[in-house]
Amino acid sequence: MQDILAILRILDQMYPKAKCSLDFKNPLELLVATVLSAQCTDERVNQVTKNLFKKYQAAADYANGPLNELEEDIRPTGFFRNKAKSLKNCGAALVKKYKGEVPNSLEELVKLPGIGRKTANVILGTAFNTPGIVVDTHVGRITQRIGLTRQRDPVKIEFDLMELIPKEKWTVFSHQLIQHGRKICTARKPKCPDCPLLEHCDHGQVTAGS
Numbered sequence: 001m002q003d004i005l006a007i008l009r010i011l012d013q014m015y016p017k018a019k020c021s022l023d024f025k026n027p028l029e030l031l032v033a034t035v036l037s038a039q040c041t042d043e044r045v046n047q048v049t050k051n052l053f054k055k056y057q058a059a060a061d062y063a064n065g066p067l068n069e070l071e072e073d074i075r076p077t078g079f080f081r082n083k084a085k086s087l088k089n090c091g092a093a094l095v096k097k098y099k100g101e102v103p104n105s106l107e108e109l110v111k112l113p114g115i116g117r118k119t120a121n122v123i124l125g126t127a128f129n130t131p132g133i134v135v136d137t138h139v140g141r142i143t144q145r146i147g148l149t150r151q152r153d154p155v156k157i158e159f160d161l162m163e164l165i166p167k168e169k170w171t172v173f174s175h176q177l178i179q180h181g182r183k184i185c186t187a188r189k190p191k192c193p194d195c196p197l198l199e200h201c202d203h204g205q206v207t208a209g210s
């Protein structure tokens with residue numbers, strides 16, 4: 001059984017300032033940036049949203065603007081047709097049900113078009129200061145490697161982690177693992193000999209002993 005408090009302490013030392021790297025000024029902008037970040041780097045999303053957020057300032061702007069124009073505006077983020085459709089439908093739902101505001105509960109967020117648990121937890125943790133564990137590709141991979149979960153499905157991983165990790169650490173833990181996944185525990189070649197989590201990690205122990 002992993003010493004979760006030791007793991008959290010090490011992550012705090014390694015990534016004391018871990019936070020969301022998407023640029024945003026309000027919950028709507030974060031929602032849009034998070035939708036755009038699927039299969040795209042945060043840097044590219046930030047480049048695109050710099051102009052996008054000047055043009056689209058309210059949920060109604062996404063709902064009412066022409067779809068083909070929105071597609072062109074977000075094209076560099078990839079999968080732009082699906083993303084534009086999600087943003088347009090989501091904007092319409094926000095206008096219809098929430099007077100254009102982004103709701104602040106998981107139950108309401110996941111009912112919006114194009115918003116899954118991952119995006120909802122990003123919005124909750126980062127825009128509303130409500131703890132949420134974001135299971136993206138980095139968080140899923142690293143928690144499996146360490147041995148904090150045996151699940152493969154992101155929602156099941158999220159529930160395993162919610163049992164293990166104190167609630168007040170849910171949001172920062174997600175950001176810390178995302179940074180760790182980018183810098184050290186990369187998908188293709190984790191740098192286990194350089195990793196301060198080595199002694200607490202199943203995968204690291206196996207590779208160190210082989």
Ligand code: SF4
Pocket residue numbers: 142145146184185186190191192193195196197198201202203204205
């Ligand atoms: S020891 Fe290796 S596998 Fe484990 S968290 Fe560190 S880099 Fe990843």
